[in-house]
Structure formats: C-alpha cells, structure tokens
Amino acid sequence: MKVLIIEDEKTMAVEMQAFLEKAYYCCDLAHTARLGLEKIEENQYDFILLDLGLPDKDGLHLLQEARKNCSQAAYIILTARGQLEDRIKGLDMGADDYLPKPFSLLELQARMQAVSRRKFGLTDSEIPLGDFNIDLHKRSVFFEGQEISLSRREFDLLSYMLLHKNRPLSRMQLSEHIWGNFSDDDYDSNYIDVHIKNIRKKLSAFASVDWLQTIRHVGYKIKL
C-alpha cells in the first residue's frame, strides 16, 4: 500500500516511515503543504497521513484540496492541537480517522488497518494464527471450525498483538490500546498478564500456543 506522510516535523515523519515500511507499506514524505499537493497530483496513494499544523497552509484546507485530486485515498489526520472542534471539522471534511499527537505508531497502524478494512473492504478478515483462525469481522477465534469464546478485551489484545506480530509489545503499550487515556500503567499492566494467562489457558486446550511469547522485562510478542 502506498502512503503519503505530510508532516513538517521531519524526525517524526522519518520515524513513521521507518515503522510503516517494516509493516510493508511504501511511504513518501512531504514536509510542506505545497510539496504534499504536488505529490498527490503525481501519484496515487492509498493512505494520506496529514498533519494539521503545517507551516504554509492549514491542514484542513489542504485536506479539501487534496480530496479533489485524490478522492479514493484514505485520510488520517494527525494533530497536536487535540481540540474537539478540529476533530469534528476534520471528520466532517471527509477524513477517515483522527489521531491526536502524541500517538503510538502501533495505534496508527491499527487505525490504518481498520480504515482499510472498512474503506477498501478487504476480505481477508480471517487470519491464520498457528493452528487457529481469527475472524476480525465476527471478532472470534476458531479452531478447525469450532469457535473459542474470548472476552471482549481478550480478543482486543489478541488481535492487536496479531496485527503487530513479530514485534515485542510492552505491557504499557498493550494497556494503552485497551484502556486508552484512562490507562494507569503500573496498575493495568498487571492486568495484561491476567488476560494473557486467560488467553493461553483457553487456547491451549485446543492446540499449542507457543507463538505467544513472553519477553522478559518487556511484555509479549506473537512470533509467526
């Protein structure tokens, strides 16, 4: 998938690029609105990640103009302004999602995947995980056609780790995904352990769950 990152903070753009390229996205960078618009005219993008605070043009104006040229792309607004009005305005103007800075790159990728499922109707919603299959639409786990019941949060955790497979995830990152702004790291990270223990218990009754690894001092990883 082709991604354009319009972000004036160069270091930030580079980090996003590095992260997304590891997840097999193909990224272009633009540091000003003018450059961004030029790139949009020249190329076809699947995703446009747009910072609102650009030096030469307000991001919301850019969004309007960009959508004329490249209407099929999915737009995700990134902003440090964080005001509710901006969020509403952005979504009204046709943005597909909105992420306030500072955001986790894991979260960005999760949102991008959710948008692509929603917008591009990707059908590979059933993903293999070891001997299991995970259906993201139905939000359930199957073993040879038999459904295994997981709690809402257990499923959230499992699918998040699957999305970021082969990447060590800290307890804090996991709890932030599950409880958002209300997460209380020292408190909830213990609870992540409880969830993981439950997931292991429920799934290992059917098949091996060696792919769910504990990483000492850090957290967990799904290795496939």
Added chain:
Amino acid sequence: MKLFTKLTLFITLSKMVIAILFVLLLPFLVEDIAFRYNDYYLKEQRKKVLNVIWKNGIDAYLQGEENYGSYTMLKEEYISMEPAGKNNLPDTIATLQRVVEGDTLTYRVLSHIFDYHNRRYMLEVGKKTATISQYNRPLQKVALYVLFGLIVFTTLVDLIFTRLLLRPLGVIISTKLVNRKFPFKDHIPPIRTTTTDFRYLDDSLIELMGKIKEAFEKEREFTSNASHELMTPIAILQNKMENLMVEDSPDEELQKKIVGMMKTLNRLKKIVHSLLLISRIENDQFSKTDSLSPYTLVTDVMEELEHRLEEKQLRFNMNISRQIILHNLNHDLIFQLVYNILNNAIKYNKPGGQIMAGDKLIPGEAYQLIISDTGMGISEQEIGTIFNRFKKVVRTEQEGYGLGLSIVSTIAEYHDIKITVSSTVNAGSTFIISFPS
C-alpha cells in the same frame, strides 16, 4: 440597597423632617409675627394720636375734661389719656387687664408718657389680644397647604432628576456588570453621558474588560501553542522508542531500558495531558450543554474500572435513582470527575473492601452523588489539601501524579459543583458531589 432607592428614601425622609419641623414651629412663628406686627401697629396709632395733639391741641381729645377714653364698637381697641405723676417712665408695651364697661378684658397695651404745656400725660393705646391672633389659624392653614404642595412638587422633581442623572449608571450596571459571563466575547459600546464620573467609570470598565479579554486570549493561545510545542517532541520521542523496540536486538538489558524510558515518557505525557485539560477547562473551552443520567454515567465508569475492581476483590454497591437526569453539563468532563473519584476509591481500598455509590435529591437545592469506600482514608491534616495541584500525600502504595483530584476540583468548579469529603483513617472516605439544581 440600590443607589436610587437610597436617594429616594433620603429625599423623602429629609423633606418629611423639614415638614414636621415647620408644622411644629408654625404656630409660634405666626404668633410671634402677629404680636410684632401688633406692636408696630400700636406705635403707629400712638404716632397718629400725637400728631393730632400736635396739630389741634390736647383739647381735641380732652375737651376740657381731666381725662379721655374711647373704644371701638366691639371693644377691640381702645385709647385713653390721663394726667401722669412726676416720674418719667419710658414707653412700655405689655399685655394687661383692663376693665371696660364692667368687662375685664386682656389687651396688648402701649403706654406712653408725654409733656404738653408743662403738664404730664399718659397715653395708652390698646388692642384686644384675641383679635391679634385672629388670622393665625387661616394663615397657618394656607402656609401648610403651600408647604405640602411645594414638598410634593420638589420631591417629584428631585426623583425625576435623580433618575435621569443615575440612568447612565443603571445602563453601565445592566450592560457591563449584570449577566456578563466570562469570557467577554461581545463588544459593548460606551454609554452616552455628560457626567464625568460615569464616563470615567465606564471607560475604566471597558478598559479592564479589554485587558481581561486580551489576557484570556493570550492564555488560550498559550495553551494551544504549549500543547503543540510540548506534544510534538513527546510524540517524536515516543515514536523513536517504538522503532527502537522492534530492532531485532537480542539485548535484553537494552530492551528493559527502553521500556523504562517509555514508562517515564508516558508519565510525562500524562502530566502534560492533565495540565492541558485543567488549563482548557479554566479557559472555558468546554461546552456545558449535555444532559446525562447519573445512573448510566456511574454504570459506564464502573464498566471501565471493572477489571481493577476484580483484581482487588472489591464489592461494589450501587443505589442510584434511574429517573434523575442532570442538565447543562459537559458529559466527558463529568465522566472524568466520577471516574477519578471512583478510581481513587478502588486504588486506595483494601483488598476485599467495599465501594458504595448512592444518591440523594434535596428538592429545590441540589442533587447529591455520594461515593464512599472502605479504604485507607485521608488524615485530617491532609483533607484540606487533597484538591491542590501536585500535592502528594504519604502513601505506601504506588502513587499517581497528584493531579487526579485537582482535575476533579477544576471540573467541579467549572460546573458549580460542590464536593465535600469526610474521612476516617483506616476506615474509609466519603465524597459527596452536589450538583446545583
């Protein structure tokens, strides 16, 4: 009391005092004037008599007799002349009794001694005292009517004028002071007045409001800039660390350190978030137009916190009326308020403890949400400062950042919500959240 009411009262009362004084003094004044005039009249009469004697000789009166006496028809006035002794007395005017045709009557009498052809005579001119005061009553009446009329008239004029005079002040109060809500967004034109005091007051108010608005705008701008300026480097750091974590380095020690750094960064992020939230609330950047049911709200909050409840094996009892709907609030902020209080109730509870959420409706006054726990409690000296920013209390357990309750107090203040805390150490705390009706 309003200035106009005060002035009205003062004007009316002062006029009444003047009227009463005048009414009390009037009889004496009129009496005094009547007597003075009468004395003057008697002197004039004496002058006339002496003139006649001077011109026509004393016999014009005496006509050969030793003495002379004459009185008017109703004995109101009399004149008498008789020889006097050797002693030379000055003129006197006195109130005396005189016998006229057998009646004893009281007269105001002027006695005058004069020489005529080496003989000494005494002239008496008298007027009955009853006739002196005969006009007093009608005079007093007229004076009272005139006084009454004048007082009513001047009071009316005073009030109308005062009202006109004070009108600019009223305009200043109604347009610039009453019902003005911070921030002052709309511009209100200066008032029209020729009174320099009001002009000065109005100008000063406009200037002050302008300054406040400017300061407010600056702070709002600062908040927005600060959030941008602080959040961007935090975001960069966070993303860099996230990328570092994936590097396929088997170095356990390094990864441990990165996780530690991310925790610290997360803490910084949360502090900045909390400060920005407080600052945004204080800057009036949240609308207060939502309605919410306390029952649903507490249920939602508890759903978020369920896992923490389970971990500590706490029991949660809820006894909240489902019918109550609260209006003119910001849903997200109230959620945060209740969340922080309930979260603390869990955090500082003992394993196996209890949390109660109840409510109470005081008709016409307030709706109270009462949250109590069986936790470690707050000591008496700490209870006054728990809502202060960065105020940490001595705890053995893992600490928060000391901002949770100051967010609570900021949100409460923003909504005119009162929070009272009572607590017993090692027994538990009770937070009463009173929503204004």
